[in-house]
Amino acid sequence: MAVRRACASNGAVSHPSLFPLLLILLRHGVFGSALTFSLLSSFLTSCFLTFFSVRKRGNGRLLEDAIILRRDLWWPMAAPLKRHGSLAASIVLFVCTAWITSRYNSSAAFERPIHFSTLTLLESGLAIAAWAKWSSPDQGAHDEGYQLATFSSPSPHWKRRIQASIDFVRNRHLFSSPSIPLGTAIVLRTLLFWRTIRTIHSAWESFETFLPVFITLYLVASPTAISLQQPLGDQTRSRRCFSAAHIRYLFIAVVWACAARSTLALSTQSAGAICPPGPLRWERQIPLAQIVTVALDAFLLVRLSRWRQETAEDAPQAWAFASRLFLGSAGLLAILACLSFYNLRNIRWAFVLHYVAIRDLVVDSTVASIAILSGFYVMKDLHPSTLAMVTTASGVYAHQIFRMLQTSAPVDDSLLYMVSGGVAIAGVGLLLRYDKDISGMSGSGADHRLVRFLTGWYVVLVGFLCSTYLVFYPDFASIDTLSLPDLLSVEHAKSDTWMLQANQSRTLDEAVRNYRVRYSMPPPPNFDKWFEYAMRNGSPIIDDFTQINDDLLPFWGVQPEVLRQRTSHALALPWLGMGGLRIRGGRIDISPGTPGSHMWMMESMQEMIEPFAQHLPDMDFAINLNDECRVAIPFEDTQALQNDGLDSRARLLSNSALKPFDSSRQLWPDNDTVLGPKVKSPYFADHIRDEIYYDFVAPACPPDSPARSTRWWSRRESCRDCLLPHAVRVYENGLENYPVVSNWTAATDLCHQPDLAYLHGFLLSPAAAIFTKAPFPVFSQSKTSGFADILIPSPWNFDDKAGYDEESDVQFESKENVMFWRGSATDGYAARGSWQSFLRARFVAAANMWENAWTMPSATAAEGDVVRSDAGPRFDVGFVGEWRKCHEGDCDAERDTFWDGHDEPTKNKVKFQEHWKYAHLMDLDGAGFSGRFIPFLRSKSLVYRSGVFRTWLAERLKGLLWFFGVDYEGKIRAAQIAEEGRIWAAQALRKEDMRIYMFRLLLEWGRLVDDGREELGFA
Structure with missing residues (x-):
């Protein structure tokens, strides 16, 4: 049967060769840049794949001890699915897509992309080989074409292998093999994925939604387009084709990708990690790396689709090629990983795996390999543009459904969210419609049953998504919320009872x-x-x-x-x-x-x-x-x-x-x-700059706690479910979509907040970390949950190192309506970019962003003038002091980020007693507890607290620390709570109370x- 080559497009949320199919499956498939490995990857790929690529020469064999799998042995594997195989494979692919989408942020597998990629590729290659071997034990014959070889001799002759490789290269079969560019692309995109995961907070949101666009551009630019099986008598043609249909499809695909990205961005809550400035910093190159990654995805999908369709009548050749490609890429990744073992930290990261990491790697790599094999199977009946678009859309829809099913994640009812969501839904239908035009321009067409099934699947997903949205719409969920006055009354009643x-x-x-x-x-x-x-x-x-x-x-x-x-x-x-x-x-x-x-x-x-x-x-x-x-x-x-x-x-x-x-x-x-x-x-060990959450905090949590069962690795997106035990929704002044803390003790419990593992300096990179797991009686000024230190009142507070002077204070109504904070970056040791998600750094960056976004008071206002009660509080926050707890490169990056590259701070240092001029005072964790909290409470300002460290006085503080509305009533509430806190601090946080304790x-x-x-x- 002649196979005519016609123009088509492609794009998918999953790839047939681990990472095309895999990384697109990930709803945030943002992948970093590691271009320095590209040449090395290409060379090693060429050398490594020769051990898996064996071609018959004349009447002899290059490897005499090889057992060549016959072409007809592959048919039993496809036989059970011959009638409805593509439909079944499509269902499996979509189920796997939903699974991976739902687990992307909370699975330890995606935190270790090299482990995950290698294991997935290995499983995919071995699954094909095992199926072939199980289908028929008779493997004596051999055939021409690319074969999958296994060696039967227990002690193979390495000289013959090396000679075979040399002969293979000498005869130019190596460089003509499609395995080389595809294997290189897989390895390179894996390295890009690894680099991006390291700085996920610097990546664009869900850029893989542009995959259909890239595939269409690739197919249009390619001199040899692709087609499906055609009736007998058609001629094979090779040409470029570009028409109005392609322009229309590209336009819709771009609009849909932008709408999908906007929908996903609006439905997530940023963790606030910082992308430092500077065009030469590698964090700033991550978006470019994402573009390269999606281009590699498009290349892999199109090339694999072409190979799959060209060998549609020769299934053994197609599957043998896939097995060899997967196994060769897995082996090469393992070799490249060994190059990083010069660093002891990398060796520990590679081999010291917790139970959760092992479990997630095994489970998710298996699901990913099933998705890859399913995607590779349906390629014979679908154009790559159709596969990419439908699978990507399924990932987007699955993410939205899972998010709305979370009780702590109320649905955004903003106009922008509804418009972008509507466009994302309608865009898929239009793309399905116009994809038929560009794929059938030359008379080619996909399996109509499969296309109808995909259309039906799309309708079902849209219906379920819309139904879920209606159920979880904020107006329907408002019964679970309280007004702010009601919530304050409840908390005051709890405080009085205590x-x-x-x-x-x-x-x-x-x-x-x-x-x-x-x-x-x-x-x-x-x-x-x-x-x-x-x-x-x-x-x-x-x-x-x-x-x-x-x-x-x-x-x-x-x-x-x-x-x-x-x-x-x-x-x-x-x-x-x-x-x-x-x-x-x-x-x-x-x-x-x-x-x-x-x-x-x-x-x-x-x-x-x-x-x-x-x-x-x-x-x-x-x-x-x-x-x-x-x-x-x-x-x-x-x-x-x-x-x-x-x-x-x-x-x-x-x-x-x-x-x-x-x-x-x-x-x-x-x-x-x-x-x-x-x-x-024999009891204590130094863990300075080590990530300690999963080594010390999680083991101290109950076995069924999220800390022991999940691994929230993303520094870009916060965990909404982690808010459930300590937050409620307040239905007032548009706050219904923003949970607020209602239980401060639970808010400092790390066992249900695995997302804090990479969002606090002490947990991510402590400056001093001499720990023990033995029951040692150590008296400390503060501790986090999971630690068993015995708490004592702080000598810093007892000595009034940062004391409160009532004579310098003014009434709340006379204070400047400003959120004020000054401090230094002491909450962790900044190394290898870890500071970008430290608590203090995130707060300063967010505050400065808000300050720049909000309208400033008139510059003509005299200093000390009282801000109108209906004006929002301004922010005056910044770092002062030396940058000491950091590597040289990280010190420079922090200076560039917060001091605009100057050697002096952009904010002036202030005497401690000047804090009382401001109505709103922020208190943040440092390397441990904050010594400013007690004097702040003694003042007439409203105190805001953020941190995870507990002190001796935690059980005595039952008050609420909120951000209130900026209307007149809100200001009265703020003044009342500030006064209540001041009175209680004067009664229960004195030096005498420290002595009594x-x-x-x-x-x-x-x-x-x-x-x-x-x-x-x-x-």
Whole structure:
């Protein structure tokens, strides 16, 4: 049968050769640039594929021990699908597309594109070979054409292989083989994908929607166009064809691609990661790399479609070619990956895989390989433009459906979203209609049954999408929202309820009874001294010290002797960054080995404890001198420790003969041993600049938590489902589409927020990270969820290093209507571009963007004039100080981004007391907790808090920190909440409250480390 070559177009959301078909399957298939590998890839592809490309020469074989698969062995593979094979393959392809689309951001497979690509290619190639071998064990005959070769000899002769390769190249068969350009394209686009994943936040949104456009342009420019099987007697022609039909199709395809990209962009929420300025920075080249990638996709799809259709009557040749191509590309990718092993970090990334990564790689690569094989199968009956367009559209629709089914993702009802969505829906129908024109211009046509099926599939998807939109339209979902006044009333009621139960006791007897009920054990010895001290100093909280209980409970499962030994171990190694306090007979001394730079911290703690030291038993305790927390105990170990601790407490509760502290026993050593800096610890390890979320935080979460089951790797898009446990929708002033925080404790829980793994400096690249997974009793100023440090009040706040001066403050109504922040980039170590998604960097970039977008107040306004109440708050935020925690290149990039390339900051430094001029103050995490939060709360300004670190005062703060409407009523609410926060801070966050908290904590610690702790208590 003669096959006439006619003009056609192509484009798909999936590719038949792993990455054409695969990366388009990804709804965000944005792929980075790695052009430096292209020449190397081409050469290695040429050499590597010779071991898979074997051609018959004369009456002999190039490889005598090769078993050549006969052409007729491939027919059994296609036989079961002969009648309805393309329909079945199309269904499988669309199901796989929906699966991959739904998992793109939350699967660890796409975070490791080299692993994913290699495994998918390998599975695809081996699946074809395994099917052929299973179909018929008789593989003795051979035929001409490109064959798939396997070697039967257990010890093949390498000289003959090398000679065969040389002969293959010498006879120019190598460079005439279509495997070479296709294999090179696959490898190159994989490297581009890898590079883009590394900087996904710099990529264009869903640029793969332009694939139909690129395929049409390629087919028009190609001197040899493609056709499907034609009736007998047609002549084969090779020509370029370009007509009004092509212009019309290209125009519609471009409009549809833009509408689809706009729809996807409006339906996602940016994570705020930064693309640094500078035309020569590789982040800025990612869009160009995406263009190259989509061009490679078009090339791969068209070339594979041509090969598939030219060999439609010779299926074994087509499938053998695909198997050889996939296996050769997989092998080459593995070789190129080894070139990066000069760096230990890359070796660890390549081979140290968590369970979630292994699971996702296996599952998603299998789905991708099935999609590839399905796409390759239907190529014989579809033009590449049809396949590309329908599969890409299916990916877009599937993404929208999955998004609307998420309860935390209300549908955007803006006019732009509805218009772009309508165009995206109508565009597919028009493209299906006009695709028939350009594919049949020369009398060729696709399988009409398959085209009708695709049209029906399109109608079903559109119907389901529209139905889902109507169900989840904001007007219908508004019943799940609250007005802002109602929500404030609910939260105030919760706060009042907490206050009542936290301060019930008025007498010592009541306090003892409440203690026993809450914590299932008697209070520690000298509890009466603590109660007297707390009442004398007017503590607003007497009964609820849940933070202390939660911090110490795991250590009740550790023997007292072990706790004392580990405390001594931590203080004996100066490189661990620990300072210690020693209490003997009511006297407090600072342990030796404390570095001079942090001596002020220990002196501050000494001053904090002195008023009640005479009531404490002898003890030592190790204080973390770094900002970062230290102890991350895996969840299963924590559960076991807590269970043992509860058993120990139960025995204490049942003991009726309680004893006081015994000062006659010497439990703690008095030696001052300090080991050298080269002495290693068997418990602690340095993880500076390592990503710690999945190594330390996730293992401390419950097994069914998102942290343990998903891997949200995208730094471009935030995770909407991660908001569910701590956010609600507020139906007021157009805020219904923006969830707001309603539970601050849950908002700092990292176990349901895997997207924060790459959006916080401490989790992504900590500047100091000496961690342990053993239950070490380390006292720290702050910690994130997942860490088991014992929280203490901060010496920074106790010493008023950043104090509040009420005389410098003014009433809220007289403050400038400005959101103000000044600070330095201390929330992580900037290396390899990691700073681009740090919390402080994202906030400053977003604030400056909003400031530039909003209309500024008149430049003629006098300084200090009060902004009108109906005007939106302006932003005055910026980095000041040195760029220190960064590599040289990253320091330069940060300077270019935030200081416009100057050596001096664009924002002026201000004295701390000048903060009180502004109505809105932002507080952000640094390397650890923020020392400004308490003085901000004491002021008359409204405080906004963003961060993941918890401190001793977290349980005391039940207020709401919102961004309010800018109308008059909104300003009144803001002033009220600012005043409520100021009053509460004056009552519960004083120096006296820090001492009260520390007094109770050290009484509990003294009992915990006593060998007779199950007999100690206040009767």
